[in-house]
Amino acid sequence: MKSDFADETYFADETYFSAAFPLPFRVLTLVGLGILGWATNLHGLHVSNIDATGTLDLAHVALDGRRLTSPLPIDRRGWRHAGAPPPPHRAVYGVFAVYAGCTAVGWLAFRIATRGDAALVDGFKFVPGLAMLCVLTVLVCPFNVLHRHEREQFIQAVHRCLFPSPHRVYFSDVVFADVFTSFAKVLGDVWLSICMLMPGGSLLAQPTQEGLARWILPTLMSVPYAVRLRQCLVEYNAPGNESRRPLFNALKYASSFPVIYLSAAQRLVVSDVVALKGEAAASQPWHGEHQLFRLWLLAAAFNSLYTFWWDVTNDWGLDLLRPTHAGSGPTRHAAPPRPLLLPRLHSRSVLLKHPESSSQDDDSLDESTEHIENSNSQRAPHPYGLRPTLLFSLPVYPFAILVDLVLRLTWSVKLSSHLHSYSEGDLIIFWIELAEVVRRWMWVFLRVEWETVKEADARAPRSPPLHAIAVAGTGADRGDSFRDGISEQDEFEMVPSGASGRGAEAG
Numbered sequence: 021m022k023s024d025f026a027d028e029t030y031f032a033d034e035t036y037f038s039a040a041f042p043l044p045f046r047v048l049t050l051v052g053l054g055i056l057g058w059a060t061n062l063h064g065l066h067v068s069n070i071d072a073t074g075t076l077d078l079a080h081v082a083l084d085g086r087r088l089t090s091p092l093p094i095d096r097r098g099w100r101h102a103g104a105p106p107p108p109h110r111a112v113y114g115v116f117a118v119y120a121g122c123t124a125v126g127w128l129a130f131r132i133a134t135r136g137d138a139a140l141v142d143g144f145k146f147v148p149g150l151a152m153l154c155v156l157t158v159l160v161c162p163f164n165v166l167h168r169h170e171r172e173q174f175i176q177a178v179h180r181c182l183f184p185s186p187h188r189v190y191f192s193d194v195v196f197a198d199v200f201t202s203f204a205k206v207l208g209d210v211w212l213s214i215c216m217l218m219p220g221g222s223l224l225a226q227p228t229q230e231g232l233a234r235w236i237l238p239t240l241m242s243v244p245y246a247v248r249l250r251q252c253l254v255e256y257n258a259p260g261n262e263s264r265r266p267l268f269n270a271l272k273y274a275s276s277f278p279v280i281y282l283s284a285a286q287r288l289v290v291s292d293v294v295a296l297k298g299e300a301a302a303s304q305p306w307h308g309e310h311q312l313f314r315l316w317l318l319a320a321a322f323n324s325l326y327t328f329w330w331d332v333t334n335d336w337g338l339d340l341l342r343p344t345h346a347g348s349g350p351t352r353h354a355a356p357p358r359p360l361l362l363p364r365l366h367s368r369s370v371l372l373k374h375p376e377s378s379s380q381d382d383d384s385l386d387e388s389t390e391h392i393e394n395s396n397s398q399r400a401p402h403p404y405g406l407r408p409t410l411l412f413s414l415p416v417y418p419f420a421i422l423v424d425l426v427l428r429l430t431w432s433v434k435l436s437s438h439l440h441s442y443s444e445g446d447l448i449i450f451w452i453e454l455a456e457v458v459r460r461w462m463w464v465f466l467r468v469e470w471e472t473v474k475e476a477d478a479r480a481p482r483s484p485p486l487h488a489i490a491v492a493g494t495g496a497d498r499g500d501s502f503r504d505g506i507s508e509q510d511e512f513e514m515v516p517s518g519a520s521g522r523g524a525e526a527g
Contacts, residue, residue, distance in 0.1 A: 039138040042223040044148035044213040048123045050206050055116045057461035062109035075472045076192040115167045126151025149217045181247050189251045200244040202460040208241040238284040249273040275323040282316035328428040337470040340405030409473045427459040
């Protein structure tokens, strides 16, 4: 008796939630939170002194679809000083304000018209339809109003993701496409919202998908992963690429397709279970005795664990789940820079220095070598499972790993359309979608941070300063010492000489 009463109460709560906050407005809300999340991402990186504009190639991307008529900033009044551009997060905050205003006005109008009465919801379902149409109209508006520059950048980013260049993929487009994957279920909800708003549809019930129409939803949900998969293949086939990492990254996105389409095929599982157990088994989400259900479960587990491992190891550069053999073996970037550049066997001349400057140069060389050794020794130790260079506070990383693990395990629910067919799960599914948006928001911080660290390491000098190396003599002047390749196993030594350069050259 109590169980039946609890079920009726829960169903009433779900009905009230769908009536007060129907699916079209939930879609608009999640998109608005995505815009706000991106603005706070840029703002947080700016406050943390991380050059998000340079790392994301936003300056190059902004000029990608434009034609420059002059290399210098000019206007009709003549020359003007090109000051530093404002931080990009300010404009994104403005876009969010406009978007939130349009969405809030539409939702308030709907709430006032329906007054929370479920019987009036379908009579005013044109209101969320007008709100979605208004947002789309503002997005494609050609006039220079309502942050036209940012709207054009968004449309250009979508175009580059759908039709990527065969030679290069901007890092900002990679991040944008990854964020797009977190909105895969939202993209499917757009299709369901359109079906609800059509004549004969209802905002209080999931539209029926029969025949070939039932494959439209999983196909739309797989579009973001197909986009990201193609980007990985473009990176793998790039002329200068010699790594197989993009190929393994492509495998990560390809593993989402079995989860999506096996979920859509669960209707066959339900029909088989109903034939064996009766109609009561159709409302149960677990059918472990069916082989197709177990196959979907295996695909979901593989996708969740593989994507979590990739997040921690490759997207964030942390050592927690990195294989132990990955760090073994000599690597060029891990070895400290060699203090001397003249191999004894590659030069017939001795290192020539002025007698008076011999001791001074030796002291300079010792100081340079000591500085390099100290810098390498300071960077070597780091917290277990993390990495030597951390730009955020230490507690951020274990917290991010734990949250990412928990929310990655809900990946199967987010991608599985058959679990969304239960009408009593609207509230739960909305919270799962919201949690995924929060997870991606957190992911962006560490992803951009790791890319910044990698770029800084790539630009770091790998040899001692030039003032620490005294090179003279005819052999060095002619370049004989560097004519042949120098192996990493060559030994170097400094040969002091008291002879002047002229005397040695004569000899």
